[in-house]
Amino acid sequence: MFSRDIGIDLGTANVLIYVKGRGIVLNEPSVVAVDTKTGKALAVGEEARRMVGRTPGNIVAIRPLRDGVIADFEITEVMLKHFINKIKVKGFMSKPRILICTPTNITSVEQKAIREAAEKSGGKQVYLEEEPKVAAIGAGMDIFQPSGNMVIDIGGGTTDIAVLSMGDIVTATSSRIAGDTFDYEILNYIKRQYKMLIGERTAEDIKIGVATAFPDSRDEEISIRGRDMVSSLPKTLTITSNEIQKALQEPVETIIQAAKNVLERTPPELSADIIDRGIILTGGGALLHGIDQLLAEQLKVPVVIAEDPMTCVAEGTGRMLEHLDKLPRKKLG
Ligand SMILES: Nc1ncnc2c1ncn2[C@@H]1O[C@H](COP(=O)(O)OP(=O)(O)OP(=O)(O)O)[C@@H](O)[C@H]1O
Numbered sequence: 060m061f062s063r064d065i066g067i068d069l070g071t072a073n074v075l076i077y078v079k080g081r082g083i084v085l086n087e088p089s090v091v092a093v094d095t096k097t098g099k100a101l102a103v104g105e106e107a108r109r110m111v112g113r114t115p116g117n118i119v120a121i122r123p124l125r126d127g128v129i130a131d132f133e134i135t136e137v138m139l140k141h142f143i144n145k146i147k148v149k150g151f152m153s154k155p156r157i158l159i160c161t162p163t164n165i166t167s168v169e170q171k172a173i174r175e176a177a178e179k180s181g182g183k184q185v186y187l188e189e190e191p192k193v194a195a196i197g198a199g200m201d202i203f204q205p206s207g208n209m210v211i212d213i214g215g216g217t218t219d220i221a222v223l224s225m226g227d228i229v230t231a232t233s234s235r236i237a238g239d240t241f242d243y244e245i246l247n248y249i250k251r252q253y254k255m256l257i258g259e260r261t262a263e264d265i266k267i268g269v270a271t272a273f274p275d276s277r278d279e280e281i282s283i284r285g286r287d288m289v290s291s292l293p294k295t296l297t298i299t300s301n302e303i304q305k306a307l308q309e310p311v312e313t314i315i316q317a318a319k320n321v322l323e324r325t326p327p328e329l330s331a332d333i334i335d336r337g338i339i340l341t342g343g344g345a346l347l348h349g350i351d352q353l354l355a356e357q358l359k360v361p362v363v364i365a366e367d368p369m370t371c372v373a374e375g376t377g378r379m380l381e382h383l384d385k386l387p388r389k390k391l392g
Pocket residue numbers: 068069070071072073074127213214215216217218237238239263266267341342343344345346347348368369
C-alpha cells in the first residue's frame with residue numbers, strides 16, 4: 060500500500076473519485092440504503108440506487124447530499140468512508156491527501172462537515188475547492204490567463220454558474236434548481252395532467268428519453284408506468300417531448316435568468332472574452348436536450364457542451380492534484 064493523492068467530486072447525484080496517476084476509479088450514485096429500525100447502512104452507491112422507490116417499509120434509500128447541501132451529515136460520512144475504503148481495497152493507498160469539490164454556496168458549517176467526514180475517512184490532509192472552477196479546468200479551459208471564461212455546471216442538486224479569470228472566480232451564483240428539479244417538475248406534471256403517480260427513477264427516464272429545453276426541437280415518445288390516483292391500479296401512458304418541454308419551462312427559465320444575472324455583474328472586458336470563447340456547459344444537466352441551444356439563443360453568446368460533462372469535475376481534480384502543493388494555504392486542512 061502506498062499513499063496517493065485523490066480528488067473527489069462529491070455530487071448530490073454521483074460521487075466520482077480520481078486517483079493521481081490512475082484517473083477516475085470510482086463513479087457511483089450518492090445513495091445509501093438505511094435500515095430505519097437499526098439505523099445501519101445496508102448498501103451504498105449503485106446497489107443502494109437500485110433500491111430507490113422499491114424498498115420495504117423499514118428500509119429507506121437516502122441521498123445524503125440532496126439539494127446541494129449536506130442533508131444528513133452522518134450518512135454522508137458513511138458514504139464517503141465506504142467509497143474511500145472501496146478504492147483502498149483495490150490497493151491504491153494508505154493515508155491519501157484528498158481534494159474535494161463543493162458547490163460555491165455551501166456554508167462554513169457544511170464545509171467543516173465535509174472536511175471532517177473526509178478526515179475521518181482516512182484523509183491525511185483535506186483540500187476544498189469550488190466546483191465550477193474545477194469543472195472549468197476539467198472541461199479544458201485555461202482559467203489561469205487574464206481573460207474571461209464562463210462555465211455553467213448543472214448537476215443533480217445545484218447549478219453553479221461562474222465567470223473565471225486568472226485562476227479565480229470573478230462573479231458567480233449557485234442555485235438549487237438543477238437536474239432533480241427537472242425530475243420533480245416532470246413527476247408533478249404527470250400527476251396534474253394524468254392523475255398518475257410515478258417514481259423518481261421514471262421521471263428521470265422521461266427526462267433522458269424524451270425531454271427537451273428548446274421548443275419543437277425533439278419529437279420522441281416514451282411509454283411509462285405508474286399508479287392511477289383514482290383507481291389505485293397500475294397504469295401505462297405515452298408521454299411526448301412537446302409536453303415535457305412545456306413542463307420544464309419554469310426551471311429552465313430560472314437557470315437562464317441566473318446566467319443573465321452573472322453576465323450583468325461581469326466586467327465588460329471579461330464579457331468580451333466570453334463572446335469570443337463561448338460558455339462551457341458541464342454536469343449531467345448539460346445533457347438535457349436543447350439546453351445549449353436555448354441558452355445560446357437567450358444569452359446571445361455561443362454555448363458549448365463539454366466533451367464528457369459528467370466527468371469534468373473529477374477530471375479537473377486530477378489536473379489540480381498535479382499542483383496540490385501550490386494550492387493557497389487557506390485551502391489547507
Ligand atoms: N442525458 C441526460 N439528460 C438530462 N439529464 C441528465 C442526463 N444524464 C444525466 N442527467 C442528469 O444529470 C444529473 C446528475 O449530474 P451530475 O452527476 O453532474 O450531478 P452531481 O455532480 O452529482 O450534482 P451536483 O453538482 O448538484 O452536486 C441528474 O439529475 C441526472 O438526471
